Amino acid sequence: MELELYGPDDKFYCKLDQDDALLGSYPIDDGCRIHVIDHNSARLGEYEDISKVEKYEISQEAYEQRQDSIRSFLKRNKLGRFNEEEQAQQEAENSQHLIEEAAQASTIPAGSHCEVWTPGQPPHRGTVMYVGLTDFKPGYWIGVRYDEPLGENDGSVNGKHYFECQAEYGAFVKPSVMTVGDFPEEDYGLDEM
Numbered sequence: 305m306e307l308e309l310y311g312p313d314d315k316f317y318c319k320l321d322q323d324d325a326l327l328g329s330y331p332i333d334d335g336c337r338i339h340v341i342d343h344n345s346a347r348l349g350e351y352e353d354i355s356k357v358e359k360y361e362i363s364q365e366a367y368e369q370r371q372d373s374i375r376s377f378l379k380r381n382k383l384g385r386f387n388e389e390e391q392a393q394q395e396a397e398n399s400q401h402l403i404e405e406a407a408q409a410s411t412i413p414a415g416s417h418c419e420v421w422t423p424g425q426p427p428h429r430g431t432v433m434y435v436g437l438t439d440f441k442p443g444y445w446i447g448v449r450y451d452e453p454l455g456e457n458d459g460s461v462n463g464k465h466y467f468e469c470q471a472e473y474g475a476f477v478k479p480s481v482m483t484v485g486d487f488p489e490e491d492y493g494l495d496e497m
Contacts, residue, residue, distance in 0.1 A: 305340055305341060305342045305343060305344070306319065306321070306340070306341040306343070307319065307320035307321070307338055307339070307340055307341075308320065308338070308339040308341065309330055309331070309332065309336060309337075309338055309339075310336065310337050310338075310339055311333070311335070311336055312333070312334070312335030312336060317330075317331055317336070318330065318331070320338065401443075402442075402443060402444070405443050405444040405478070405479060405480075406444055408444070408479035408480060409435050409436070409444040409446065409479045411484070412432055412435050412446055412479060412482070412484050413432065413435075413484070414432050414433060414434065414435055415431065415432060415433075416431070416432050416484045417429065417430070417431055417432075417484070417485065417486065417487040417488075418430055418431070418432050418446075418448060418482050418483060418484045418485070418487065419482065419483050419485065419487050420448060420450075420475070420477050420481060420482045421481050421482070422481070428450055428451075428452070428454050429450070429451050429487050430448040430449050430450040430451055430473075430475075431448065431449045431451075432446055432447070432448060432484065433447045433448065433449045433459065433466075433467035433468075433469065433474070434446065434447025434459070434466045434467045434476075435447070438461065438466065438476065439461075439462070439464055440461045440462055440464075440476075443478070444478075444479060445476040445477070445478065446476065446477050446478070446479055446482060447459060447466050447467045447474065447475075447476055448474070448475050448476070448477060448482070449467070449469040449473050449474055450473050450474070450475065452473075453470070453472040453473055454472075454473075454475070455469075455472050455473045455474045455475040456472070456474070456475050457471070457472075457474045457475065457476075458470060458471045458472075458473070458474050459474040460474075461476065
């Protein structure tokens, strides 16, 4: 590769071609830039496809036998998933959270109007179409058909239909970010276009 020095006015100063010279021996000043010309035969994107990179792989059984691995360190020190007390506490917290979410979800009847709050955005109004557990994420979810195309789906996620609506009108939200009430359906005049 070649290195070229350009001044603050983008004027070519000189080539940095003396391998034994220090950087300070060149006329470098504030605002200068060093331009690199790579003559390597590397093609654009050549190193982006990691499937062509040979990787070291080890079987789970062999890794389990090693004493100098992260897994053995975690087991020895009873950290992370190898800490039974912490795991039991986490499961209890998750179970309690699920019970609280179920209680919140039970107060939200399907077919009622709602308002959903998204941080940094005004509230969005819609109709509750689905209340319950889903296959895509744990916990209770509320399926909402928005009054305007602010959603992410058509009532289905990963090929499973939970409710029907137009594309980009459906969304799933947690019970804690919405309120059910007598919110009139907003008319944005989208049907007239």
